[in-house]
Amino acid sequence: MxxxxxxxxxxxxxxxxxxxxxxxxxxxxxxxxxxxxxxxxxxxxxxxxxxxxxxxxxxxxxxxxxxxxxxxxxxxxxxxxxxxxxxxxxxxxxxxxxxxxxxxxxxxxxxxxxxxxxxxxxxxxxxxxxxxxxxxxxxxxxxxxxxxxxxxxxxxxxxxxxxxxxxxxxxxxxxxxxxxxxxxxxxxxxxxxxxxxxxxxxxxxxxxxxxxxxxxxxxxxxxxxxxxxxxxxxxxxxxxxxxxxxxxxxxxxxxxxxxxxxxxxxxGRIKFGTESNGGFKNITINNCVFEYCRGFALETVDGGILEDVTITNISMRDIINSPIFLRLGGRMRAPDGTPVGALRRINISNITVYNADSRFATLISGIPGHDIEDIRLSNISIWYKPLDSSVTNIQQEVPEFEKGYPEPQKFGVIPAYGLFVRHVKNMELSNINLYLIGNEKRPAMIFTDIKGIKLRNVTVDRGSNASLLMLKNVSDLSIKDSKALKDIELKEVQAKSY
The missing domain is CATH 2.160.20.10 (Single-stranded right-handed beta-helix, Pectin lyase-like)
Structure with missing residues (x-):
């Protein structure tokens, strides 16, 4: 017509x-x-x-x-x-x-x-x-x-x-x-x-x-x-x-x-997934408020490609699991022969989170052989509430959980209170603040199987008797201008704590 x-x-x-x-x-x-x-x-x-x-x-x-x-x-x-x-x-x-x-x-x-x-x-x-x-x-x-x-x-x-x-x-x-x-x-x-x-x-x-x-x-x-x-x-x-x-x-x-x-x-949150056969492309989220709910979840576990996402100007309060959860998984509820998808080109900035649940940290995880790629986190401040004294089941080795339902709690209590990242390629953290509201014995950040990561102006609170940063199988690490962390340039490290 x-x-x-x-x-x-x-x-x-x-x-x-x-x-x-x-x-x-x-x-x-x-x-x-x-x-x-x-x-x-x-x-x-x-x-x-x-x-x-x-x-x-x-x-x-x-x-x-x-x-x-x-x-x-x-x-x-x-x-x-x-x-x-x-x-x-x-x-x-x-x-x-x-x-x-x-x-x-x-x-x-x-x-x-x-x-x-x-x-x-x-x-x-x-x-x-x-x-x-x-x-x-x-x-x-x-x-x-x-x-x-x-x-x-x-x-x-x-x-x-x-x-x-x-x-x-x-x-x-x-x-x-x-x-x-x-x-x-x-x-x-x-x-x-x-x-x-x-x-x-x-x-x-x-x-x-x-x-x-x-x-x-x-x-x-x-x-x-x-x-x-x-x-x-x-x-x-x-x-x-x-x-x-x-x-x-x-x-x-x-x-x-x-x-x-x-x-x-x-x-009560904003989420991508779990159904994710076709993927997600070209998405922006801004000027939103979260209160007494779960945090952001960006998930692709059924073969779809999740790419080109910008999230900015977000305020959160009383978050009961990971304030930011990025998951590339291999559940593969999809036709036979569908390959594992991709999660890439994600820009998250200008986020303030108060009273976040430290059991599950900010959790970013691909799976072995399938990295999350090109992630930028900037201008983010998170205040984590203390781990309840009754919680004793802290994971020593966080399961890959490749084929499971993608939810932060499924991974168990994370051995870092602030940021747990693994199976990621090309990641940048700039102007990041991780604060503790109460006592904490776990390290602030754990990076595992990372290929290229930059930290610029990153401030983290140290728990009692805990490291700030634990590294395992990390290459091309660069840290500069970050309080409590010395400037570091490492081509490759198998295992190290700071």
């Missing part, structure tokens, strides 16, 4: 109440809502308007050239299934070997669309997933996602709130030209999953997801082929892991950490 053929048309608004919706929170409004959408489609597109009210519903079918507008006081309430009545059935999965069940289905959702263009959900209202499940695979009529989009383009999600979004608050798979702006999400599993998408802008969002990831980029095999997630910006967002619902109601409680599915404390 050429632009010359597009005809201007008057704004058309289709009020769901005109088509029979009650908004009384008791009567099922599913049919009325979908009839309103169909009427708008027949008119060539338009806005489906939800005035103030509570609209009880099962699956709502998005269509091309349609905006759903939730006015102030309007809530779309996910109904609880009753007998055989409920949400649309999940699609038949031909091959579910390479991704979790939830990534293979979209129709079993409160709001879903497939192969659409020019779609928006706007307005200050609420999508409340009360009747959605947050658990794994179910047959119809159960729903487990608030919003699910597959193979769409030109999509805008703006200004509304998602409460208790089910297993996924937003699942976007193969969606191009996607804008997510000014959302508040307080949910019970993943908040925003961006999977195999291109040209994505996430901005001004506040995300609380204690039981799973907050903003999560993935590149699964759900489309039946590997497709990268690329050209993504995430800016001016906050992520947290407060108890479910307490971010939205303003009480910010911290009592449910043991209810997280992996039993490892609140999640």
């Amino acid at each position: 050429s632009f010359d053929s597009i005809q201007a048309s008057p704004d058309i608004v289709f009020n769901v109440k005109t088509f029979g919706a009650t908004g009384d929170s008791k009567t099922l409004d599913t049919e009325a809502i979908n009839n309103t959408i169909n009427a708008a489609v027949k008119a060539g597109g338009g806005t489906v308007y939800f005035p103030a009210g509570i609209y009880l519903s099962y699956s709502i079918h998005l269509q091309s050239h349609i905006t759903l507008y939730l006015d102030q006081g309007a809530t779309i309430l996910a109904a609880s299934p009753s007998g055989d009545v409920g949400y649309d059935p999940p699609e038949l999965v031909v091959d579910n070997n390479f991704q979790d069940f939830g990534h293979s289905n979209w129709h079993n959702s409160l709001i879903w669309g497939e192969n659409l263009e020019d779609v928006s959900i706007l307005g200050p209202g609420i999508i409340f997933g009360k009747g959605l499940t947050r658990e794994g695979p179910h047959k119809a009529p159960i729903g487990n996602k608030a919003i699910a989009l597959k193979l769409c383009r030109n999509v805008i999600l703006k200004d509304f709130t998602i409460l208790y979004g089910g297993h996924f608050g937003i699942l976007a798979t193969g969606v191009d030209n996607l804008t997510i702006d000014n959302l508040k999400i307080d949910t019970n599993r993943d908040a925003i999953d961006i999977d195999c998408c291109k040209n994505v802008r996430i901005s001004n969002c506040s995300v609380n997801s204690p039981w799973d990831d907050g903003i999560c980029l993935k590149s699964s095999y759900a489309l039946g082929y590997a497709r990268p997630t690329e050209n993504v910006t995430i800016t001016n967002c906050s992520v947290s892991g407060f108890d479910r619902g307490t971010f939205y109601n303003g009480t910010y409680q911290r009592n449910e950490a043991d209810l997280v599915p992996d039993k490892e404390g609140p999640t």
